[in-house]
Amino acid sequence: MPEGHTVHRLAAEHQRMFGGRRVGASSPQGRFAEGAARLDGRVLVDADAHGKHLLLGFDDDRTLHVHLGIYGKYVFGEGAAPAPVGAVRLRLVGGSGWADLRGPNACELLEPGDVKVLRDRLGPDPLRADGDPEVAWRRVGRSRTPVAVLLMDQSVVAGPGNIYRAEVLFRQGVDPRLPGRGLSRGRWQGIWDDLAVLMAAGVRAGRIDTVRPEHMPEAMGRPPRVDGHGGEVYVYRRAGLPCLVCGSVVATVELAGRNLFWCPGCQASEV
DNA sequence: ACCTCATGAGTAG
DNA sequence: TACTCCTGAGGTA
Numbered sequence: 001m002p003e004g005h006t007v008h009r010l011a012a013e014h015q016r017m018f019g020g021r022r023v024g025a026s027s028p029q030g031r032f033a034e035g036a037a038r039l040d041g042r043v044l045v046d047a048d049a050h051g052k053h054l055l056l057g058f059d060d061d062r063t064l065h066v067h068l069g070i071y072g073k074y075v076f077g078e079g080a081a082p083a084p085v086g087a088v089r090l091r092l093v094g095g096s097g098w099a100d101l102r103g104p105n106a107c108e109l110l111e112p113g114d115v116k117v118l119r120d121r122l123g124p125d126p127l128r129a130d131g132d133p134e135v136a137w138r139r140v141g142r143s144r145t146p147v148a149v150l151l152m153d154q155s156v157v158a159g160p161g162n163i164y165r166a167e168v169l170f171r172q173g174v175d176p177r178l179p180g181r182g183l184s185r186g187r188w189q190g191i192w193d194d195l196a197v198l199m200a201a202g203v204r205a206g207r208i209d210t211v212r213p214e215h216m217p218e219a220m221g222r223p224p225r226v227d228g229h230g231g232e233v234y235v236y237r238r239a240g241l242p243c244l245v246c247g248s249v250v251a252t253v254e255l256a257g258r259n260l261f262w263c264p265g266c267q268a269s270e271v
Numbered sequence: 272a273c274c275t276c277a278t279g280a281g282t283a284g
Numbered sequence: 285t286a287c288t289c290c291t292g293a294g295g296t297a
Binding site: 105 | 286289
C-alpha cells in the first residue's frame with residue numbers, strides 16, 4: 001500500500017470527508033489517547049502530503065503527522081462508525097463518515113515549528129507542485145551512491161518506494177547500480193518526469209501500474225498477473241521470470257536492506 | 272498452526 | 285548491519 005501515491009490519496013480523502021469540518025477524535029487502542037483528546041472537536045483546515053508523510057492541519061495550529069511505515073493502513077467508511085475492531089490507533093469521525101488508522105509508524109501532533117523541521121529533511125516530491133528536480137540533482141549528480149539507493153532516500157526524493165524505484169529505472173533503461181554522478185542531467189530529468197507520470201497515475205488508480213500498453217501481458221497472449229500490490233509491473237518481485245520486453249531473466253539482489261529487481265538485458269551496465 | 276516476508280525508516284552498535 | 289515497530293498475506297505442514 002504505502003508509497004507516496006497512497007499518502008497523497010489519503011490527503012485527498014481526508015480533505016473530501018473532513019475538510020472544513022469539526023471532527024471527533026479517539027484512540028480506541030489507547031496508544032494515542034492524549035493526542036486524540038487534544039484533537040477532539042477541532043476543525044480540519046488543511047490536508048497535505050509530502051512524500052510518504054500525511055500532514056493534517058487543525059484550527060489550533062497543530063498538525064497531525066501520520067507515517068504508515070510498512071504496516072500502517074487506513075480504512076474509511078460512510079455513516080455511523082462501527083465498533084472498533086482490533087488495534088485502532090486513531091479514529092476520526094465527522095461529516096458523514098469516519099476513518100480508522102491502524103499500525104502506523106508515526107502518529108503524533110506537531111507544533112508549527114516541528115512541521116518545518118520535518119519538511120526540511122525531505123527531498124522534493126514528484127507529486128507536489130513545488131517539487132523541483134534540480135534540488136534532487138544537487139545530491140544525485142555528485143553522489144557515488146547507486147542510483148537505486150538514492151531513489152529510496154527520502155531526503156533526496158520524497159515519495160518513491162521499492163516498487164516505483166525498480167519500475168522507473170526499468171522504464172528509463174538505467175542500471176540500478178550506476179552511481180548518481182554517472183547519470184547525465186538529462187537522464188535524471190527523464191527519471192524525475194517518469195516518476196511524476198507514474199505516481200500521478202497511481203494516485204488516480206489507487207494502485208501501481210507501470211507497464212506500457214504494448215507490453216501488457218494480454219497483448220502478449222498471457223493473462224494479467226495478479227499480485228499483492230495490485231498492479232501490473234515490469235520487474236518488481238518478478239525475479240527469475242522473463243522480462244516482458246527482452247525475455248532476459250529478471251535479476252534480484254539485496255541492496256541496503258531492500259530487495260532490488262532489474263532486467264540485466266534492458267538495463268545495461270554503464271558503470 | 273506455524274513460518275517467512277512485505278510498498279518503511281529510526282536507532283543502536 | 286541488525287533490530288525495532290508489530291499487521292497481514294501467502295506458503296508450508
